[in-house]
Every structure is written in C-alpha cells, then in structure tokens.
Amino acid sequence: MLTLEISRALLLGFTIGLTGALVPGPMLFATIEVSLKRGWLAGPEVVLGHILVELVLSIIILFGAASFVGSGTISAISFIGGLALMIFGLLTIKDAKAAASSRASPDASGLKLTSNPITLGLITSVSNPYFWVWWLTAGSALVLKARELGILISVAYILGHWTADLSWFTAVSGSFSRGKALLSQKTHRYILYACGIFLIIFGFYFMLNYNSPAQLF
Template sequence: MPYLFLGASLGLSAGLSPGPLMTLVITTSLRDGFWQGLRVAIAPFLTDLPIILVSLFVLKLLPNWSLTLLGVAGSLYVVYLGWETIRAARHASLEQLRASEQSSDNLSRQSLSRGALVNLLNPHPYIFWATVGGPTLLAALDQGAAYAAAFLVGFYALLVGSKIGIAALIHSQSRTLSTAWYQRILAALGILLIALGIWLLYQVLTGATQLT
C-alpha cells in the first residue's frame, strides 16, 4: 500500500529527527534506564489523537496568538527541562542509573507524563498535522478507511519504534560509560534542550503568522 509506505517514511523521518521529545528520550534512558526511556518514547500514542483532531478541525479556526501562546509555553518548558537536566548531571552516577532499573511506579508515571507534556506542548506535531499529516490523512480517507489506517499504522510504528530503538541503543552503551562521561553527556543534553527551547521560542515569535 502506498499510504503504508508514505506513513512509514514520514514516521521514521520524524522519529529520528532531533527535537525535544528525542532529547528527552535520550536523557531519560541515560538517567533512569531503558524502561523509563521507553515510556517517554510512547508519549505520541497518548497525545497525538487530540493533536490530530485539533489540527484537522480547530487549528485553522484559531487566531494566531493561540498557537503563539502554545509555542511559547512549550518552548519555556523545554528550557526548564534542560536546566533541570544540567542540575541533575552534577550529582548523577552510574550506580543510580543501574539501580533505577527497578524503579517505582511513581517514576514510571513521571517519565510517561513528562514525555506526554513535552509532546503536547511541542508546536511541531500541530504544524505537521495541519500542513502534511492532515491533508494526507484526508486524501487517504477519500480512498477508504483501510488506506487511512495504513497511513496511521505506518507512521506511528516507525515514529515510536525508532525512538524506542534509540532508547535501547543509548541504554546499552551506558554500560561502558564512566561516571565522568555520563555526567558530561547529561550536561550536554541539558544544554541541547535549552538550545532547542530557545530555538523553538525564536521560531514561534518570528514565524507565528505562518503556523496557523
């Protein structure tokens, strides 16, 4: 099916692209282990349905300032996550990482909720579904529900699957890291998150009129 291939291609591209959710997957996998990174990676399953609905039926009707406000909130939250990651890096240790493999349910919920919040506040999914995903999905629906389902299955299988693969790769490599390098990587990821947040904020403030 062409729509299955199209969805898979778009999903893989989005899944491997640098961004707030990808960086949070890597950071969480390093800090808290693979299973917590996986919980962040599956966040699109929880958040994208309302994002798709909003993008298809509401987003075009909203004034520019609404998406601008959402983008500003998301950008500032990403900056906050970066600052928090840098703070945690100062006292991080591989012993804590390995001990967290047997983490509590509270940590599991925290990882999942963080991933969901980052994805929900990130303007990129809204832009994607308003400009690319939405029109493609509607075109697939015109040919039949099976075509639309194929597009969605292909997209999310590769979007989430690629992030889970990254979480597994990062976690497996963490076994060969020294504590010093572990702290440096966390600090670098924190800086990257802050840079991404600032970049997103710049995009929102300079290009808000193009997002709706």
C-alpha cells in the same frame, strides 16, 4: 522540497527525542531490570508500550486539538512550548550529575507489578509526571507546529522521536543484558550537559520563530 522538510522533521524528532530518552527515569530502570532477565529484546518491548501511549496522544493532538484550535492558539502553545524546552534544558544541566550516577542503583520499586516489558513501558510512561508535563507543553507544541506544514511533517517528527527512543533503549538493554553499562557516568553526564544546552538553544529559537513553522522544520 517536501523530502527535505520530512528529513528535517525526522532529524529534529530524533534529536529532541534523544534528549528525553537519555534522562534516567522509571522507563530506563524498568528496561535495565527486565533486560537482565530477558535479554536485549526487553528494550524494544518496553519502548513499544511507551509508543502505544504516545500514539494515542499524537492522534488526539493531530486529529482532535488541531481541528478545534486556531492559528493564534497554536502560536501561543508554541511560545509556551519553547519556554518549556528552555526550562527542560536548564533542569537537564542542573541534574546531569545526579542523573548520570543514578543508573548505578536504580530504584525499581513499584515496577514489579508485572514482568511484561510492554506493560512496563506503558505503566512507566503514564505514571511519570515528567511525561505529561512534556506532552502538555513542548511535545504538543512541536506536533501542532509541524502540522501546519502538513500531516506528513508531523508524522515524520513523531517517527523520529520514536526512533530515538527505540535506538537508545535497545542499546541500553543490549548492553545491560551482557552485564555492562552502555556509558560511563562521566560520559553520560557530559552528554546530558550537551542535551541541556541544545534544548535551551532550540527552545529559544522556537520561541523566536513560533509564528513561522517553516523556520523550525
């Protein structure tokens, strides 16, 4: 039973992590730019900087927030998190066309402060407002809800999330280091539509089951 719950948490973390990774942002543009110079390793290195930030946040949530808030507060956070997931899904669908085409001419302004991929991953994470909105709503809600089933479930969810980031950005850096786009704009757009629909459905399901973590993981 525990193995099944861990597997489900890994899969859920990977799926939700991938929906966020696929949306173009500063970290993607930094990865593309650096991979043209440093090769495919740029992707994993950028993600490492990103993971360092999320590791700190995860520790704060798991060993800080989880110790000071009651189940009622966690349920309220989870309800808000579900609503946030639905909003993120709607925004993903709304901006899918523009997001998919933005890869062709990424704006790397402000990313030339350093050429170190790990530092770039850290900077592009903490400077991205979307990152903080995510972790203050849906991200923290998912981690806290998984925590109610045990620390291993939370860790599994977080590892799944990081695996999605690592897989996608490694694929991106490997592709662009060879001078090729990983996905066509049309394919990327349709994948973003699918991600948006998934977030809306899961967000709604999350809101309905915010008091039952076993129904979510």
